[in-house]
Amino acid sequence: MSENIEVMWEGRFITAKREGKWEYVSRSRGIKAAVILAIEAGHVLLVEQYRVPLGKNCIELPAGLVGDHDDKADEDSALAAIRELEEETGYRAETMENCGEYYSSPGMVSESFSLFRAGGLSKVSAGGGVDGENITVHRVALAELNEFLDQKRREGAGIDVRLLLFLQPR
Numbered sequence: 605m606s607e608n609i610e611v612m613w614e615g616r617f618i619t620a621k622r623e624g625k626w627e628y629v630s631r632s633r634g635i636k637a638a639v640i641l642a643i644e645a646g647h648v649l650l651v652e653q654y655r656v657p658l659g660k661n662c663i664e665l666p667a668g669l670v671g672d673h674d675d676k677a678d679e680d681s682a683l684a685a686i687r688e689l690e691e692e693t694g695y696r697a698e699t700m701e702n703c704g705e706y707y708s709s710p711g712m713v714s715e716s717f718s719l720f721r722a723g724g725l726s727k728v729s730a731g732g733g734v735d736g737e738n739i740t741v742h743r744v745a746l747a748e749l750n751e752f753l754d755q756k757r758r759e760g761a762g763i764d765v766r767l768l769l770f771l772q773p774r
Contacts, residue, residue, distance in 0.1 A: 630714040636670040637717035638685040652740040664764040666692045685720040694731030698724025
């Protein structure tokens with residue numbers, strides 16, 4: 605990374621930067637992200653929520669920020685993934701296996717995320733997220749996922765790129 609990075613704008617969660625001809629955004633304050641792959645009994649847990657940058661709902665894997673609150677700045681990513689899965693979907697995981705670090709849009713965003721595989725799932729609440737998130741939980745049979753995503757597209761929802769993990773030949 606070059607020392608000639610110009611901070612163009614900085615907010616609570618993101619920072620816009622310029623380095624030479626490149627303009628990109630990063631997470632502020634070292635915040636990380638955790639994305640959870642939760643599959644049980646032939647079904648995957650997905651969430652649907654309104655995303656302001658898209659101006660519409662988006663179908664996604666459950667996910668959340670790690671260390672986004674000052675009192676949790678040193679939060680362990682696996683513990684954050686367990687917390688986020690339960691908050692968003694109402695499912696508690698006994699285990700979280702770290703599947704590695706990934707970048708979703710490296711030409712525009714420096715953010716990476718850790719992908720976790722949840723194990724030992726049990727339903728403990730309705731989910732739906734914390735105040736203001738208004739998350740809808742979908743438990744979708746893997747055999748019906750293509751049709752589910754097609755239907756959500758017809759309804760106008762965006763589809764998160766991470767769902768390519770499940771792309772099946774037609």
